[in-house]
Amino acid sequence: MIHKTQLPCKIRYEYQEDPNLSMQYAHGVWGGINTQGEIEINFYAEQDKIPQMSERYLKPDGSFGAEMTLTEEDTRVVTRKIQAKILVNHRTAKALLNWLAEKIENLEAEEMRSFEMQMNKNDREQ
Numbered sequence: 001m002i003h004k005t006q007l008p009c010k011i012r013y014e015y016q017e018d019p020n021l022s023m024q025y026a027h028g029v030w031g032g033i034n035t036q037g038e039i040e041i042n043f044y045a046e047q048d049k050i051p052q053m054s055e056r057y058l059k060p061d062g063s064f065g066a067e068m069t070l071t072e073e074d075t076r077v078v079t080r081k082i083q084a085k086i087l088v089n090h091r092t093a094k095a096l097l098n099w100l101a102e103k104i105e106n107l108e109a110e111e112m113r114s115f116e117m118q119m120n121k122n123d124r125e126q
Contacts, residue, residue: 024043024045025083026043026083027044027046028043028044029042029043029044034087037090038087038088039087040085041088042085042086043085043086044080044082045080046081047079049077049078050079053069054067055068055069056068
């Protein structure tokens with residue numbers, strides 16, 4: 001008689017944070033499909049570019065004049081600092097898409113509930 005290996009009835013996932021883990025803020029994402037067929041996701045935060053140098057003239061009385069930087073007047077330079085680079089395969093990308101859609105749906109439902117509660121409160125106060 002052949003015995004089948006019995007599968008467990010559940011799987012528990014336990015999470016551990018890497019000791020070097022740090023929270024990052026993302027303003028956006030840039031990336032695409034790499035040569036290995038994986039999706040590369042680069043999360044970035046934006047900031048105005050800090051000039052390499054600035055100068056101030058001293059007035060004859062010893063006070064400072066306006067600070068000047070060597071920048072083009074008609075160009076705003078924004079630096080996008082890559083905070084995290086993530087590679088995912090097709091299956092993980094679809095799972096991420098579904099997970100994000102669910103979180104966005106929950107957030108929008110909560111915002112709608114909050115809006116409705118505020119409207120009801122305003123109606124009662126009038």
